Ligand SMILES: Nc1ncnc2c1ncn2[C@@H]1O[C@H](COP(=O)(O)OP(=O)(O)OP(=O)(O)O)[C@@H](O)[C@H]1O
């Protein structure tokens with residue numbers, strides 16, 4: 001099944017008399033299991049499109065289906081619930097909770113999903129290990145490097161078993177080597193656990209790791225390349 005399906009999706013901002021078509025009639029399908037990047041210059045609409053797909057913003061026109069469910073018709077409460085169970089978010093600025101340890105930051109998602117405590121460790125520990133964070137589970141974010149914090153954020157995004165992980169410039173605050181490292185780990189999770197990823201990036205080294213490169217310009221898809 002398609003994980004994401006957008007039809008004539010638009011988001012128009014009104015800046016005084018001027019209209020900005022941040023996302024302009026986009027038809028996009030992301031299949032289950034894809035590892036895709038949104039590329040394109042600053043202002044091309046990458047963040048706006050990710051926010052629409054993730055239900056963080058509502059379209060001016062058009063539709064978004066997420067694993068077959070139409071997001072447009074949902075109330076704010078229903079959208080919050082859909083986000084909790086279907087989408088994992090990774091942000092540029094990590095957004096970890098400072099007073100919680102690495103383990104607790106990941107566990108938080110399972111708690112709000114209502115997963116019994118007895119299952120938490122079995123879900124969290126292998127993931128932290130896979131991401132090279134074993135031994136660091138009791139550290140708070142301030143005691144971790146940027147790359148380590150972002151790997152905790154990846155674990156947090158994936159632990160709830162969402163249908164898709166959306167990441168807006170997840171490597172923007174990392175040095176080039178940590179960025180490539182993080183992407184390779186995300187790619188391995190994509191291959192091993194069949195998690196679908198859609199992320200945005202400016203960094204050509206990061207873009208090159210994606211299996212599909214969707215290029216945006218002025219809110220429209222101008223190129224869509226799948227590698228074999
Ligand atoms: N809240 C807003 N109000 C008005 N215009 C906005 C708003 N948010 C974004 N825009 C405009 O919409 C367009 C797309 O912005 P968007 O943030 O999606 O681009 P982007 O591709 O993510 O850029 P970057 O690479 O710099 O993050 C830009 O022209 C931007 O100025």
Ligand SMILES: [Mg+2]
Nearest residue numbers: 046047048168
């Ligand atoms: Mg952006």
